[in-house]
Amino acid sequence: MPYKHITVFPDQAVEYLNPMPGKVYVDCTMGGCGHSKRILKLISPGGTFIGIDQDLDAIDNARKGLDYHDCNIHLIHDNFVNLSDILCELHISSVDGILLDLGLSLNQLKNSKRGFSFNIDEPLDMRFNINTKVTAEDVVNKEDKKSLARIFRQFGEERFAVQIANNIVRYRKEKPVLTTKQLVEIVYESVPARIIYKQKIHPATRIFMALRIFVNKELEMLDKFMKNAAGLLNSKGRICVISFHSLEDRIVKHSFKEFAKECVCPPDFPRCICNKKKSYHVLSKKAIRPQKSEIEANPMARSAILRVAEKI
Numbered sequence: 163m164p165y166k167h168i169t170v171f172p173d174q175a176v177e178y179l180n181p182m183p184g185k186v187y188v189d190c191t192m193g194g195c196g197h198s199k200r201i202l203k204l205i206s207p208g209g210t211f212i213g214i215d216q217d218l219d220a221i222d223n224a225r226k227g228l229d230y231h232d233c234n235i236h237l238i239h240d241n242f243v244n245l246s247d248i249l250c251e252l253h254i255s256s257v258d259g260i261l262l263d264l265g266l267s268l269n270q271l272k273n274s275k276r277g278f279s280f281n282i283d284e285p286l287d288m289r290f291n292i293n294t295k296v297t298a299e300d301v302v303n304k305e306d307k308k309s310l311a312r313i314f315r316q317f318g319e320e321r322f323a324v325q326i327a328n329n330i331v332r333y334r335k336e337k338p339v340l341t342t343k344q345l346v347e348i349v350y351e352s353v354p355a356r357i358i359y360k361q362k363i364h365p366a367t368r369i370f371m372a373l374r375i376f377v378n379k380e381l382e383m384l385d386k387f388m389k390n391a392a393g394l395l396n397s398k399g400r401i402c403v404i405s406f407h408s409l410e411d412r413i414v415k416h417s418f419k420e421f422a423k424e425c426v427c428p429p430d431f432p433r434c435i436c437n438k439k440k441s442y443h444v445l446s447k448k449a450i451r452p453q454k455s456e457i458e459a460n461p462m463a464r465s466a467i468l469r470v471a472e473k474i
């Protein structure tokens with residue numbers, strides 16, 4: 163089956179990244195390779211491209227689709243949180259640009275058979291990387307009531323988190339929750355009909371998103387990555403991050419802000435003792451949102467936010 167994805171910020175993100183021939187760029191989330199292909203075109207001849215994805219389907223897709231004989235291409239099946247080790251193994255000390263396009267691809271949603279979509283009846287898996295241990299089925303069947311409610315509230319901002327958690331625990335006393343269809347049925351039983359009727363989104367949207375974020379430790383990985391990213395960039399190197407969730411965006415925004423600060427000593431100190439140096443110049447003063455025309459063509463882009471910083 164052909165790999166499915168519609169790239170968000172296809173041109174804008176790459177323009178901000180500003181890839182140049184002969185330089186070194188990392189696409190940390192290749193997915194359907196929409197950004198990767200654009201980057202490769204611009205760094206040819208002689209550039210180095212490192213493409214990462216923790217989903218093997220994305221790596222297979224990149225192997226088939228990325229072909230630039232006059233560039234060095236490294237395709238790596240790993241979590242971007244390991245970028246520092248990945249570069250070490252490639253004997254690359256620092257890079258000229260890093261791109262992250264977070265979340266899941268349309269391919270994962272529609273073709274992966276891993277239960278990312280509430281519209282298709284599939285096993286509850288939701289792992290981006292099938293070599294990791296914990297699946298959504300484990301979470302739904304093993305976490306206690308309190309923990310389930312916390313996951314739904316914290317990562318999904320779900321209003322009916324407690325009711326849904328209670329109903330999951332009641333249901334699984336009879337039989338395990340193994341499929342997306344079972345989970346959707348439990349959500350329908352937990353949310354009042356008048357709310358379901360009024361809501362613009364499917365009542366299971368937030369629950370599926372929360373489980374996916376928890377299973378893949380998405381916020382934890384992003385936070386760790388952002389703490390190290392500045393150290394991996396060359397001077398004038400850029401980092402572009404596309405996020406789809408307010409919690410992701412908050413991590414990116416705060417990290418850029420922290421690294422753009424000169425001194426963090428208390429204001430009443432007579433002189434600086436922290437010796438903190440400013441690492442980033444933030445190029446996106448405000449969150450960059452997709453244009454209306456992009457959202458019309460690709461509704462998945464509606465919640466996308468792009469932020470960009472440049473290493474000093």
Ligand SMILES: C[S@@+](CC[C@H](N)C(=O)[O-])C[C@H]1O[C@@H](n2cnc3c(N)ncnc32)[C@H](O)[C@@H]1O
Pocket residue numbers: 167168169170190191192193194195196197198214215216217220240241242243263264265266267290383
């Ligand atoms: C939105 S898609 C990227 C789409 C891509 N930019 C394009 O133009 O086709 C996100 C991809 O990032 C991958 N991903 C998410 N978190 C990751 C992580 N921590 N490490 C590596 N890959 C990750 C997912 O497996 C998915 O393939």
